[in-house]
Amino acid sequence: DIVMTQTPLSLSVTPGQPASISCKSSQSLLHSDGKTYLYWYLQKPGQSPQLLIYEVSNRFSGVPDRFSGSGSGTDFTLKISRVEAEDVGVYYCMQSIQLPPWTFGQGTKLEIK
Amino acid sequence: EVQLVESGGGLVQPGGSLRLSCAASGFTFSSYWMSWVRQAPGKGLEWVANIKQDGSEKYYVDSVKGRFTISRDNAKNSLYLQMNSLRAEDTAVYYCARDLGYYDPLAPDYWGQGTLVTVSS
Numbered sequence: 001d002i003v004m005t006q007t008p009l010s011l012s013v014t015p016g017q018p019a020s021i022s023c024k025s026s027q028s029l030l031h032s033d034g035k036t037y038l039y040w041y042l043q044k045p046g047q048s049p050q051l052l053i054y055e056v057s058n059r060f061s062g063v064p065d066r067f068s069g070s071g072s073g074t075d076f077t078l079k080i081s082r083v084e085a086e087d088v089g090v091y092y093c094m095q096s097i098q099l100p101p102w103t104f105g106q107g108t109k110l111e112i113k
Numbered sequence: 114e115v116q117l118v119e120s121g122g123g124l125v126q127p128g129g130s131l132r133l134s135c136a137a138s139g140f141t142f143s144s145y146w147m148s149w150v151r152q153a154p155g156k157g158l159e160w161v162a163n164i165k166q167d168g169s170e171k172y173y174v175d176s177v178k179g180r181f182t183i184s185r186d187n188a189k190n191s192l193y194l195q196m197n198s199l200r201a202e203d204t205a206v207y208y209c210a211r212d213l214g215y216y217d218p219l220a221p222d223y224w225g226q227g228t229l230v231t232v233s234s
Contacts, residue, residue: 039220041158048208048224049150049158060222092158096220100172102160 002027002098006091006105014113019080021108023093028073030097037097040069040078043107044089052091053078085112115139115223117209122228129199129232135192135209135225143167143187146212148221149194151205151230161207162194163218172218177203199232206230 003026013019029036040053051060053069056076066081080087093105121133133149148163162173162183171183182195192209206229210221 037219043158048226049221050224051213051220051222054213054220054222090157094158094160094220096218099163099218100160101174102163102220104158104160107157 001101002029002095002103004093004095004103004105006093006108008108009106010109010111012111012113013080013083015085016082019083019087019110021078021091021093021110023071023076023078023105025074025076025095027098029076029095030073036072037095038069038071038076039094039096040067041092041094041104042087042089043092044086047089049092083110083112088112115211117211117223117225119207119209119225119228122207122230124231124233125199126234127200127232130195130197131199131230133194133196133207133209133228133230137190137192137209137211140211142185142190144215146214146218147183147185147192148210148212148218149183149192150208150210150221150224151203152208152227153202153205156205159205163212164192165218166215196230199230201232204230204232 041049043049057069090107116138118136149161164183180198206227208227209225211223213219213222
């Protein structure tokens, strides 16, 4: 199975400041079709997960442009340019190049200072 | 608006069975791969299973193979998860999720609110 490792596991950010979360996979997520199957989710407190970013860097419908994704191969990053109070929650990366199973990172908890 | 509503969760004894349902609306259910993803209390997300549009392909995480069965009824816009031989470690909130992909499964895009399954004596 592909292991997804996120760092840090928690971070506390002042509103208006940037935040960055790293996700590393144990195998390359680059498929022979040229796509990279790495996704980012946010689970706000008491809510279901919501898709933020698909295929490394594409924002899903309705996701604010302060969220951006980057990376390649096995190293990926989610960045929030200016954190807002509504961004609190747990962020997960997920790979889908290998099925089964799809695997998630451990999660990174974002809090507001 | 995409809506996914899970039901069927509850308290069950170890070794028991439970059938989860997910009612879909707001999209053409028969055109999408669908998944179940679970989350143990206070823990992270774990993909459980997914199923192709016509039910011809199904995939499972190793820990549930042979015990869980994913199925769907496109006429009823419904997804199911039959869970047998339940164990304490199956205790979790189970989410139904629609998939981004069409020809191949890609990743969940829309999720239901989840239904809690508790396995305990």
